[in-house]
Amino acid sequence: MERNEPCWCGSGKKYKKCHMAMDEKIALHAEKGEIVPDHSMIKTPEQIEKIRISADLNTAVLDHVAAHIHAGMSTAEIDKLVYDFTTEHGGIPAPLDYQGFPKSVCTSINNEICHGIPDESIILQEGDIVNVDVSTILDGYFSDASRMFCIGEVSERARRLVRVTEECVELGLKEAKPWNHLGDIADAINSHAKANGYSVVEDIGGHGIGLEFHEEPWVSYVTPKGSEMLLVPGMMFTIEPMINEGSPDFFIDEDNGWTVYTEDDGLSAQIEYMVLITEDGAEVLTK
Template sequence: MITIKSEREIDLMRESGAATSLVLDMIEREIKPGMTTLQLDTLAEAFIRDNGGVPSFLHYAPKGDPDVTPYPATLCVSINEEVVHGVPDAKRVIREGDIVSVDCGVYKGGYHGDSARTYLIGEVNPKVRKLVTVTRECLYLGIEQAVEGNRLHDISAAIERHARSFGYSVIENMVGHGIGSELHEEPPVPNYGRRKTGIRLREGMALAIEPMIAMGRSRNAVSRNGQWVAVTEDGKPSAHFEHTIIVRKEKAEIMTLSPSERK
């Protein structure tokens, strides 16, 4: 069931969204070659708890799927060909030239914020750097469509059209989602689709929009270890950006916008 958030609920989601953006700002300051992904995760958990939140992802497991091991970390840290759900590890070292997707959720005041950014580590191959830039553009083009009266797949089509115009692939089996008091709510938000299809958007819907775009021909992300981390089918790099937004009449409200972006 899709829920319409009240203005009181949206106020609370502003708090969780702001907390989430601050974590990713902190990661941007701290991430560097030589760090392990577990070091990033440790920093993030301490930061979230010090600021009155709880990590949304830690011990998360999809409802109705008892075979999935609960997620063991605060962040998803995915490097290069890893699309999503990279599990932090003391042996996984971040290196010069990597691109690193960090996905973070914060539960605060009874509601979740969910956001992701892909970071460039040192001197990155220009072609890969372009992928990251275009993926971020896809996110904001999708958000532009998240206004009352549009259809859900107007978001999807805007993302797909921009990505494919550069010859990139859209990961089709990983999607955005509704969000609120639960981390994952209805509806799923795919990153591909036809304009003017899907449910009609209403003011107060809360969505996590998250394009995952790859350089190669991958249409799906495939499991590497049978549980969490998912990689491109052909081993080519993938980038990922995400914001939690509220559908509005004129312009979507971004809950997880960094304070520096609000200026």
């Protein structure tokens, strides 16, 4: 772009006063052979503000689930909580009918890694750990996060897995800053999981989000430090590693085509943050 043209981001500022310096810095990294984002992966100020509103609703939905989840309820009841709260506040549950997914939320229990389908016959039991993965569309903008819930008194084995998973996400978040790389996030997560005797699922990862449910980049949690895409202000994606207590291998339910299980029947946990790369770090939009 010419220096005095309006910036491509829609801010109304001249390019030289807005994104020119950042674009030049990205170009220097590209010349070194690094993977860099294009402008489609960088959210504009207007988009960011609207996505924040969607993310606020997504957080409120998870808070609503947290206030009501308990032993003895079915996962279908969780689905109803999510659908009713989301729609009553003007939103749409993003999973509903997404590529044929039949429900408004994913509920994955114990040895289910992800994409568990709510059902009247699946009853939460004392001692279960369950991931509730909520995704929201509000005014056309997308948000996504998940939490782990311990139902009643859970075993030390299960509680430790959940705790380490949260530590992994927080360590990954510390590496989510401009001019680092996605591999820095992955290395922090994978190293901590392995140090605690766990494994990270390799073939399912995070994703860009905001204007669509799933955008570029795809986010791995097992790649080396310094590898993968350069992080720049305005990028938005999820940090959502799936931590297994045994093997990272998995299989997908042949009957429903969605639910992912640990191959060795071990426990799995996942916590998901949606983050925005800022000028000096990362902002957690919903978790």
